[in-house]
Amino acid sequence: MIDPGHNPGNVDHTTEINAQVDVGNGHKECDTTGTETDAGYSEAAYTLDVSNRLRDLLQTLGAKVVLTQDGDRPWGPCVTERAAIGNAAHADAAISIHGDGGPATGSGFHVIMPAEVKGGAADTGPIVAPSHRLGLLLREKFQAATAEPYADYVAQQGLDTRSDLGGLNLSTVPKVFIECGNMRNAGDAGRMTDPQWRQKAAQGIADAFTAYLTTASG
Ligand SMILES: [Zn+2]
Numbered sequence: 693m694i695d696p697g698h699n700p701g702n703v704d705h706t707t708e709i710n711a712q713v714d715v716g717n718g719h720k721e722c723d724t725t726g727t728e729t730d731a732g733y734s735e736a737a738y739t740l741d742v743s744n745r746l747r748d749l750l751q752t753l754g755a756k757v758v759l760t761q762d763g764d765r766p767w768g769p770c771v772t773e774r775a776a777i778g779n780a781a782h783a784d785a786a787i788s789i790h791g792d793g794g795p796a797t798g799s800g801f802h803v804i805m806p807a808e809v810k811g812g813a814a815d816t817g818p819i820v821a822p823s824h825r826l827g828l829l830l831r832e833k834f835q836a837a838t839a840e841p842y843a844d845y846v847a848q849q850g851l852d853t854r855s856d857l858g859g860l861n862l863s864t865v866p867k868v869f870i871e872c873g874n875m876r877n878a879g880d881a882g883r884m885t886d887p888q889w890r891q892k893a894a895q896g897i898a899d900a901f902t903a904y905l906t907t908a909s910g
């Protein structure tokens with residue numbers, strides 16, 4: 693399951709995406725608009741492009757791929773539905789693809805894994821360990837494919853664990869987020885705007901899925 697973060701239409705549907713949804717341990721906005729580069733290349737356009745490249749790579753390898761949205765709906769879906777789509781598909785692995793909006797001086801990528809969250813519809817206990825394995829493989833393969841360094845302004849050694857993301861809290865299948873770079877940083881923005889770099893990003897994620905799905909969990 694591939695979740696392209698945000699939606700290019702969210703900016704025109706602020707009322708809908710600002711509606712509060714239950715993420716298990718609290719309430720958050722249904723969805724957000726995401727960030728953009730200084731030149732105006734939106735995170736939503738970035739995530740959709742990388743997701744389509746990733747889908748093509750995985751389908752060529754024989755995987756069955758489900759997207760949460762493919763530019764085919766005016767806004768959203770809400771983070772709750774993004775999780776539900778992966779759950780309903782009984783996905784072997786799931787990823788939500790993002791670009792960060794950090795301080796302009798910060799650069800690099802990081803992977804976000806689910807914390808232990810139990811409450812309401814959230815119970816990440818069963819997915820914490822497999823998601824961690826997926827996250828470690830993603831950090832390794834994404835860096836190998838893109839040469840992007842670990843983020844120097846957030847996370848630790850390219851890894852973070854969070855309990856505030858509905859897309860992770862409500863997942864019943866192994867799932868991680870990736871912030872592929874900081875779109876507010878000139879260097880990262882230049883790379884993320886380059887289609888050739890986006891292909892490398894997709895390849896790195898595909899390599900991580902392949903490794904995850906074809907190696908023993910130990
Ligand atoms: Zn995002």
